[in-house]
Amino acid sequence: MNRSVNRNVKQRKIHMIILIVLILLCTILGGGYYLLKQTKENSEKTNRQKQSAQTSADSAQDSNTVEYKGETYKYNDHLSNYLFMGIDTRDAVDTYQTQEDAGQADAIFLVSLDRAEEKMKVLFIPRDTMTKIETFNPAGKSLGHTTDHINIQYAFGDGKQKSCELMKTAVSNLLDGLPIQGYCAMNIDGISAITDYVGGVEITVPDNSLEEVNPDFKEGAVVTLTGENAEQFVRYRDTGKSQSALVRQERQKTYLQAFLQKAQQEASKDAGFITGLYESIQEYTVTNMGNDIFARLLTASQNGIADSQTVPGEGTQGQNFDEYHVDEEKLKDMIISMFYDKN
Numbered sequence: 001m002n003r004s005v006n007r008n009v010k011q012r013k014i015h016m017i018i019l020i021v022l023i024l025l026c027t028i029l030g031g032g033y034y035l036l037k038q039t040k041e042n043s044e045k046t047n048r049q050k051q052s053a054q055t056s057a058d059s060a061q062d063s064n065t066v067e068y069k070g071e072t073y074k075y076n077d078h079l080s081n082y083l084f085m086g087i088d089t090r091d092a093v094d095t096y097q098t099q100e101d102a103g104q105a106d107a108i109f110l111v112s113l114d115r116a117e118e119k120m121k122v123l124f125i126p127r128d129t130m131t132k133i134e135t136f137n138p139a140g141k142s143l144g145h146t147t148d149h150i151n152i153q154y155a156f157g158d159g160k161q162k163s164c165e166l167m168k169t170a171v172s173n174l175l176d177g178l179p180i181q182g183y184c185a186m187n188i189d190g191i192s193a194i195t196d197y198v199g200g201v202e203i204t205v206p207d208n209s210l211e212e213v214n215p216d217f218k219e220g221a222v223v224t225l226t227g228e229n230a231e232q233f234v235r236y237r238d239t240g241k242s243q244s245a246l247v248r249q250e251r252q253k254t255y256l257q258a259f260l261q262k263a264q265q266e267a268s269k270d271a272g273f274i275t276g277l278y279e280s281i282q283e284y285t286v287t288n289m290g291n292d293i294f295a296r297l298l299t300a301s302q303n304g305i306a307d308s309q310t311v312p313g314e315g316t317q318g319q320n321f322d323e324y325h326v327d328e329e330k331l332k333d334m335i336i337s338m339f340y341d342k343n
Contacts, residue, residue: 064077065343066336066340068332068336071342071343072342072343073336073340073341073342073343074340074341074342074343075339075340076114076339076340076341078114078115078116078117079112079113079114079115079339080112080113080115080181080182080293080296081110081111081112081113081178081179081180081181082110082111082112082113082180082181082182082183082184082289082293082297083108083109083110083164083167083168083171083180083182083183083184084108084109084110084111084183084184084185085105085107085108085154085164085167085183085184085185085186086105086106086107086108086185086186086187086188087103087104087105087106087154087159087185087186087187087188088103088104088106088187088188089101089102089103089159089187089188090187090188090189091187091189092283092284093159093160093187093283093284093285093286094283096158096159096160097158097159098138098158099136099138099155099156099157099158101158101159102154102155102156102157102158102159102163103154103155103159103187104127104151104152104154104155105127105150105151105153105154105163105167105185106127106151107127108124108125108126108127108150108151108167108171109122109123109124109125110122110123110125110171110175110180111297112338112339113296113297113300114300114306115296117306118299118300118303119300119303119304119306120297120300120301120303120305120306121305121306121307121308121309121338122305122307122308122309123175123308123309123310123311123334123338124308124309124310124311125150125171125174125310125311126310126311126313126315126324127149127150127151127324128149128150128151128315128321128322128323128324129149129150129151129174129311129313129324129326130147130148130149130150130323130324130325130326131147131148131150131170131173131174131326132145132146132147132170132173132174133145133146133147133148133149133150133152133153133156133166133170134153134156134166134169134170135148135156136156136157149321149323150167150170150171150174153166153167153170154166154167154185159286160286161286161288163185163286164183164185164286164287164288165183167183167185168180168183174311174326175331175335176332176335178335178339182287182288182289182293183286183287183288183289184285184286184287184289185285185286185287186281186284186285187284187285188231188235189284190281190284190285191227191230191231191234191235192227192228192230192231193227193280193281193284194259194277194280194281195225195226195227195230195259196226196227196280197276197277197280198259198262198263198266198277199262199266200224200225200226200262201224201225201230201255201258201259201262202222202223202224202225202258202262203222203223203224203225203233203254203255203258204220204221204222204223204254205217205218205219205220205221205222205223205251205254206219206250206251206254207219207247207250207251209237209238209247209248209251210232210233210236210251213232213236214229214232216229217233225255225258230255233251233255234248234251234252234255235248236248263277307338309334309338311326311331311334312326312327312330312331312334313325313326313327313330313331314327
């Protein structure tokens with residue numbers, strides 16, 4: 001009996017680490033800082049069409065049913081949806097006060113928990129997704145809505161609850177009024193903190209993409225990452241080279257695999273490891289989700305991820321920055337398949 005209990009406790013520890021790593025992944029996939037600049041290329045006609053479509057979607061959401069392609073679908077009201085974000089800022093969150101402190105949500109994904117089946121689905125939202133966002137002046141007065149990169153919606157808040165609420169609204173609007181029950185955002189200083197907490201992470205460098213900026217990261221070299229060099233390893237990319245983000249992604253995978261292995265080792269030796277791991281990043285996070293929600297997600301994580309998708313669309317080069325344009329028809333198909341049941 002004790003052996004069975006100990007095994008269950010160990011499994012819960014491991015799945016809690018996986019959940020924390022999921023949040024960490026959200027952060028390290030962020031691309032870094034860039035200047036805020038609103039795009040003003042969309043016509044009034046396009047805005048009216050999107051607003052009209054959103055009004056129809058909101059009405060359908062209120063009734064919990066939608067008519068789509070000749071069929072009637074009902075929203076799965078057993079779902080609870082939680083927004084996770086990685087923010088490109090530093091320092092303790094409680095020091096943030098204005099838009100200048102807020103930063104941008106450089107990685108965004110939605111975790112949908114089916115409370116009846118105890119299963120999770122994950123929807124990834126590209127940071128450069130062009131969608132309707134609400135803009136504000138530095139004094140906090142609304143300037144109305146425009147179409148721009150979804151990740152800068154976070155920057156029009158305070159870097160805390162207001163920013164998270166703005167993002168929650170923007171993501172919900174993008175997904176036809178999908179209800180979102182909670183949010184969790186973590187900034188990039190969490191990378192160093194979490195790496196140091198596990199006592200460093202040993203990796204084998206997968207390629208030579210970092211050798212010019214740091215000779216220690218020569219392909220094939222075995223390196224121990226600490227709080228001092230972990231961020232460089234997982235975030236640096238040569239923006240002058242095409243598809244450099246894909247090269248960086250391979251380093252991120254290497255880090256995550258090594259981190260998870262080290263965290264599992266530490267958890268097996270220390271019963272208080274998980275609590276300490278969470279506390280090590282707490283000052284870098286903003287959330288309205290209580291411990292009961294994280295515990296529910298933890299339980300569901302033992303059943304794996306039932307579905308994982310990315311908002312459908314196409315990446316293009318905009319006038320100033322990369323843009324990701326959503327395929328509206330495919331998005332509607334995806335929303336129906338992920339969040340609705342045939343009535």
